[in-house]
Amino acid sequence: MHPILKMALQRLALGVFTLFVVSIIIAGAVEFLPGDLAQEILGQAATPEAVAAFRAEVGLDKPPVERYFSWLGGVAQGDFGTSLATKRSISELISARLGNTLFLAGFAAVIAVPLAVTLGMLAALYRNSWFDRLINVSTLSSISFPEFFVAYVLILFLSVGYGFDARWVLAVLGLFLLVEGFGAVREGMKIGRFSMFGSVFGLLGLALVVNAVFGWWSYQVGAVQAFPSISNISPDASFSERIYRSFLPALTLTLVVTAHMMRMTRASIINLMASPYIEMARLKGMPPGRIIVKHALPNALAPIINVIAINLAYLITGVVVVEVVFVYPGLGQLLVDSVSKRDITVVQGCCLIFAATYILLNLTADILAIATNPRLLHPK
Amino acid sequence: MSDDTILKIRNLKIDGKTGDEWLPILKGIDLDLKRGEVLGVIGESGAGKSTIGLAAMGYTRGGCRISGGTVDFEGTDLVAASETYRRKLRGKKIAYVAQSAAASFNPAHRLIDQYSEAPIQHGVMNTTEAESDATELYRRLQLPNPDEIGFRYPHQVSGGQLQRAMTAMAMSCRPDLIIFDEPTTALDVTTQIEVLAAIRDAVEQFGTAAIYITHDLAVVAQMADRIQVFKLGETIEEAETRKMLSAPEEDYTKSLWAVRSFKATAKPKPPADEVPIVELRNVDAAYGATPVLFDVNFKIHKGRTVAVVGESGSGKSTAARCITGLLPPTKGEILFNGEALPPGYRQRNKDQLRQAQMIYQMADTALNPKQRIEDIIGRPVGFYLGLSGKAQRERVRELLDLIEMEPDVYMHRFPGELSGGQKQRIGIARSLAAEPQFIICDEVTSALDQLVAEGILRLLDKLQIDLGLAYMFITHDLATVRAIADEVVVMQHGKVVEQGPKVEMFKPPHHPYTDLLLSSVPEMDPGWLTNLLGARERGEIVDAKAAGASDN
The missing domain is CATH 3.40.50.300 (P-loop containing nucleotide triphosphate hydrolases)
Known part of the structure; x- marks a missing residue:
């Protein structure tokens, strides 16, 4: 058997075992939640008899271990059971939400991954220049703000409409800030200083100009706003409709995850730039861009792939806040709702899917890291 | 023009x-x-x-x-x-x-x-x-x-x-x-x-x-x-x-x-009945499932230098790892002053560990860059001899004097503040700190310039005469062997192919591999390479294939 296939199967088996352990931890953690579904639904005024009767009805009176194993038995056969609160099939409930979450994550990833890797390579190529500093400052700022803040800023610039005159004023102001701010940054780099004020003003100017452009565009097509601030997509929405409606949440997520991947790309490449084989490529007369893409990047892939995998997993499992801000019907929101309702079977199902996502993405990252390393792919 | x-x-x-x-x-x-x-x-x-x-x-x-x-x-x-x-x-x-x-x-x-x-x-x-x-x-x-x-x-x-x-x-x-x-x-x-x-x-x-x-x-x-x-x-x-x-x-x-004119002091042959300090008897060793040493036998006597030569991968350093107990042999035994040593270093007592010390090829990586010289040398002084405080510092000063480095100047320095040759001297002082009878020198001069390397060889020679040390000198450089060895062990593919006193080793007839090694050492004569290749072509001297050298 091919060594990579063998390793993949081994890791997959290990992943299934990890999932089993995770399921025990989830079941245990859910047991520790104060109160249960019966108390939550029946409220404070319920008599102990009513609560007990409700528990018996949904099976909450059985011991936790028994409940866990009957649930696990169902999951093993692909049946996640029914929601205790709504009596709907969990598989059905989750699959619709999971589809939405995967769509949003995929949308964000399609923008963020190529953007981050390209920016990382450019930053490495023009290392320590004003361009490099500017990319670092802007990506770091976007990761440093809380997600909801980034989301609201985007809504402010890309969704809220202004009057026509105000837009012109803002556009001119933006252009002024953009030119002056980045000009200051460039001047500063000439004497070896980085102008923080310059970059902040420049970025603000850039945002205003973008705002003006999109505002002008929405004005042209006769829309009230460039992009909707509420992404309540319905199941029968067309693909382009989905893209349009989920643009702002996807952009928010892009801003949140880009910094991490971009900085890892930059650092991994710069780390290799002192290697003898990079010097060799220079001495063969290769241009700097080719050296980065052909000589450094292939050797820097393993750490970059790992960071991308972690960020993709985050895009699927960590988007609760963004989903709430944009009222996006994803898995994260379902999880939060279910926890507050003490709908433990749904919580367990969601958590298990999140865990499986992490395991699968990490497995993929490991396999890709091997597949891109000739030492491992072509042994002596 | x-x-x-x-x-x-x-x-x-x-x-x-x-x-x-x-x-x-x-x-x-x-x-x-x-x-x-x-x-x-x-x-x-x-x-x-x-x-x-x-x-x-x-x-x-x-x-x-x-x-x-x-x-x-x-x-x-x-x-x-x-x-x-x-x-x-x-x-x-x-x-x-x-x-x-x-x-x-x-x-x-x-x-x-x-x-x-x-x-x-x-x-x-x-x-x-x-x-x-x-x-x-x-x-x-x-x-x-x-x-x-x-x-x-x-x-x-x-x-x-x-x-x-x-x-x-x-x-x-x-x-x-x-x-x-x-x-x-x-x-x-x-x-x-x-x-x-x-x-x-x-x-x-x-x-x-x-x-x-x-x-x-x-x-x-x-x-x-x-x-x-x-x-x-x-x-x-x-x-x-x-x-x-x-x-x-x-x-x-x-x-x-x-530089190449340096010769260590010649030492008299040991009496035939003298018990050697270190003896390897039928030693086999393996890294995991890969065997690397096969039935290795040699002896090292007090006050003498045994040079172990061979190309990379021939098992020279592995033999040293067996002696120090870092790699327990799979077969055979290692005797120290006639007594068998426990195979792994964990089973050896402090005195057995103290007797065999090592000096490494890369002094740069063998010295902790964050420790001062007095701590680097003081550590084995404290560990093996139990000295501390003032007594330990005194001993460190003596050791620095021994390796011809001024204690007041160098005691408080970090390795990064020394030259390559000085670092190697510190490596020597650290091994001397344990007061051993036997030191393994693993390619100690390979990373040094010739003038500096010669200084190190002179120092090792002087220490050997003053302190009666036995050396196992691992090297691939036959010029160094000529300079310092009393006896030579030639290794190839994990086996000893030839051994004996240096004087005899540099005189024919040789094992074909020894011949190959000896004839491969470049000489100052500008016509040497041409002559050698010609002689090998005509079959007058053994070439790499005939000697079974590993692929090159």
Whole structure:
């Protein structure tokens, strides 16, 4: 058997075992939640008899271990059971939400991954220049703000409409800030200083100009706003409709995850730039861009792939806040709702899917890291 | 006449940045090279040899700058030329062969793709032409399976083959000038010969001019038409090879030439009934499932030096690891003063551990950079002898005196503040701190310049006489063996192929492998390589295949 296939199967088996352990931890953690579904639904005024009767009805009176194993038995056969609160099939409930979450994550990833890797390579190529500093400052700022803040800023610039005159004023102001701010940054780099004020003003100017452009565009097509601030997509929405409606949440997520991947790309490449084989490529007369893409990047892939995998997993499992801000019907929101309702079977199902996502993405990252390393792919 | 000169360097000054200061590396170098001529550049580390080589391509490493002078290549000053112009020249007109081919080949690409890159990117050939050309050059440089070897990745090819593949790569655009920067320094002596021969033939065939940088005089004597000697960024002297070898004018050059004259004090043979300090009896050892030592036997007597020689992978260092208990042997035993030692170091007591100490090849990595000298040496003093406080400091001072380093000056320094030779002395002091009877010296002079290495050998010799130490001296350098050994053990493929007193070992008849090792050591005679290859061809001397040397 091919060594990579063998390793993949081994890791997959290990992943299934990890999932089993995770399921025990989830079941245990859910047991520790104060109160249960019966108390939550029946409220404070319920008599102990009513609560007990409700528990018996949904099976909450059985011991936790028994409940866990009957649930696990169902999951093993692909049946996640029914929601205790709504009596709907969990598989059905989750699959619709999971589809939405995967769509949003995929949308964000399609923008963020190529953007981050390209920016990382450019930053490495023009290392320590004003361009490099500017990319670092802007990506770091976007990761440093809380997600909801980034989301609201985007809504402010890309969704809220202004009057026509105000837009012109803002556009001119933006252009002024953009030119002056980045000009200051460039001047500063000439004497070896980085102008923080310059970059902040420049970025603000850039945002205003973008705002003006999109505002002008929405004005042209006769829309009230460039992009909707509420992404309540319905199941029968067309693909382009989905893209349009989920643009702002996807952009928010892009801003949140880009910094991490971009900085890892930059650092991994710069780390290799002192290697003898990079010097060799220079001495063969290769241009700097080719050296980065052909000589450094292939050797820097393993750490970059790992960071991308972690960020993709985050895009699927960590988007609760963004989903709430944009009222996006994803898995994260379902999880939060279910926890507050003490709908433990749904919580367990969601958590298990999140865990499986992490395991699968990490497995993929490991396999890709091997597949891109000739030492491992072509042994002596 | 002026058309004949391909490279003309005038008053070249290069500075390197240390902290916030620019310190000179090259202090005004003049260098001339004619078409088809091979110039040997020689000097110790820090002489600026590599800097000169790179400057000939108009290239400086990060943290360096050209502060003056001109590098005139085929009529254009590369210092003043644009980066684009220089880039078009590099790889096409001037090529570079680096010291470590293993590090200088990109691990992510096949050899042939790296070969083709320069010709394709410089627009000299298309892919098909470049690939058939690669095969052709691989054949000329006598690489095995020239049709297939290019499709391997660098890690699948041995060091000697990689070095030849790199020479082929440098020749891919048929440049007018090739810079060879210590291309054989990292190779075994038996492999070095093949690479030297391949390089010399290729340079002759294509009439390429070359700058051959090395610290090894005997090697440069084979390769160069003319030799230029450097010291600390300045030219010491320059002459045609034969004249330079027979009649060097400057004292510094003479001192370089004289290094190989050192001989350790000869010691009387031990009485036949003397119990050896260390004895290996039928030792087998393995790394995991891979056996590396087979039935190894040898003895080391008090006050004597046993040199263990062989190429890399022959099991020299593994034998040392067995003696120290780092790698418990799978069979056989190790006796110390006639008593069997427990196989693993964990089962040995402190006194058994104390008796056998080690000095390592890379003093840089063997010393903790965050500890002061007094702590580095004080640690074994405290651990083995139980001394602490003032008594420990006193002992450290004695040890520093012993290795001829002024205690007041060096006690409080960090390893980073010492030179390579001084660091190796600290390594010696640290091993002496345990007051052992026996020291394993693992390639202790390989990383040092010849003058410095000689100092270390003199010191080891003096310590041996004063303290009655026994040495196991692991080396691949037969010149060092000649200088210091009393007895020689020759190893190949994990077996001892020959052993005996040095005087007998350097006299024929030999085991074929010993013969190969001995005949492969370069000699100062400029005709040596030609004569040797001729003799091997005619079958008068054993060659690598006959001796069963590992593939090169």
